Amino acid sequence: MFKKVKEVFQNIANKVAEVVSKRELTEEDLKNVFEEVELSLIESDVAYEVFPILFEELKRRLVGHKVSRFGSEEIMKLIKEALIDILSRVEPKYDLVDYxxxxxxxxxxxxxxxxxxxxxxxxxxxxxxxxxxxxMKPVIVAADTFRAGAQEQLALHAERLGVPFFRGKYGADPAAVARDALAYSTKKGLDAVLVDTAGRMHVDADLVEELKKIVRVVKPHMKILVLDALTGNDALEQVRYFDKAVGFDAVILTKMDADARGGCALTLSVLLQRPVIYVGVGQSYDDLEVFRARTIVEKILG
Ligand SMILES: Nc1nc2c(ncn2[C@@H]2O[C@H](COP(=O)(O)OP(=O)(O)O)[C@@H](O)[C@H]2O)c(=O)[nH]1
Ligand SMILES: [Mg+2]
Structure with a gap:
């Protein structure tokens, strides 16, 4: 079953505190602690590849130090700093608007x-x-012409926001729709074209071709992969899939409000090697925050 990351780190802190109440923590001790929590780390969506990095960060802070007077609370603070360092790897250097x-x-x-x-x-x-x-003046484009529902949903958002909206007839070429929107925006001197694409779940050669064509036709300045924090390690599979299909420059991680599941963020911070520019923290339009390692860690650890 799923475990909250917070509980796992609290468990690590308790185990470390138990040792350092008697003596200095050795690398061997920390290894033992890690072995004990390995399974629960995986169950909380922290991928195996993250362990060595996590281990090194904790080792650097905990091993060999005279921490005998430290209680688990003090150790949690050091764990927190370690997590911030790790998550900082994907912190954006820019805000999208400024970019x-x-x-x-x-x-x-x-x-x-x-x-x-x-x-x-x-x-x-x-x-x-x-x-x-x-x-700024954005335009929204529904380049998913096979799901009527997808277009309706986007049309509704565009209407509520008062933003121009482009869609194609059912089954129309998504790339052509995107091209029309681009031509319109160029003519009108608008600032940004936001293209929604199809996301058929199964590995689908048609989808790859469709995405490739859209990219070829509109030559985007940026490709953003949207990932769901609740999908855990499936997110990595999606990263590889889209990387192989058309590549991407940045990630937006959604549903970070749901039960503070931070394991996925931790995994991405080690394996993604691209910035997470925003996190989604709810269903309303304002629920989009700039990714900040410290804020995320505070959410994860509660
Ligand atoms: N709690 C929460 N729900 C979200 C967030 N982002 C999207 N959702 C919800 O997730 C569901 C799927 O969203 P949708 O935009 O249709 O996903 P799409 O299929 O990828 O286009 C909807 O019910 C959204 O309201 C978020 O950051 N937090
Ligand atoms: Mg959609």
Missing amino acids: IRAAGVRPFVIVFLGVNGVGKTTTIAKVANRLLKAG
Whole structure:
């Protein structure tokens, strides 16, 4: 069963505290602690590949230090610092709004990628909302022409936000729809084109071809992969899938409000090697926050 990351780290802290109440912690001790919690780490979505990095970060802070007077609370603080260091690897160096401004191209084209259900459509609405608030003029494009529901949902968001919306007829070429939106935005001098794409769940050669064509036609300035924090290690599979299909530049991690499941964020921070620019923290348009390692860790550890 699923375990909360917080409980696992609390468990580590308790075990370490038990040792250091008697003597200095050795590397061997820490190894033993890790072996004991290995399974619960995996159950809380922390991938195996993360363990060595986590181990090194904790070793650096805990081993050989005269921590005998430290209680588990003090050790939790050191664990917290270690987690912040790890998550900092994916902290963005820029805010998307500033990045778009600095790019100096108009329109700035973003293609959003991700499997159905991760929160891609909602996220696009949130990004549009953010751009609107920064005084920019975005356009939303539904380049998923096979799911009528997907288009309706996006149309509703666009209407609520007061943003121009492009869609194709059922079964139309998604790349052509995106191209039309781009032409319109260029003519009107709009700031950003946000392209929603299909995300059929199963590995699907058609989808790869469709995405490749959209990318070839609109030449996006940025490709953003939307991942769902609740999918745990499936997120890694999705990373590999989209990387192989068309590649991507950054990630938005959704549903970080749900039960503070931070294991997925921890795994991504080690294996992603690209920034997580935003996290989704709810269902309303304002529930999009800049990814900050410290904030995330505070959420994870509660
Ligand atoms: N709690 C929470 N729910 C979200 C978040 N982002 C999206 N959702 C919900 O996830 C569900 C799927 O979202 P949708 O945008 O349709 O996903 P898509 O299939 O990837 O386009 C919807 O019920 C959204 O309201 C988030 O950050 N937090
Ligand atoms: Mg969708």
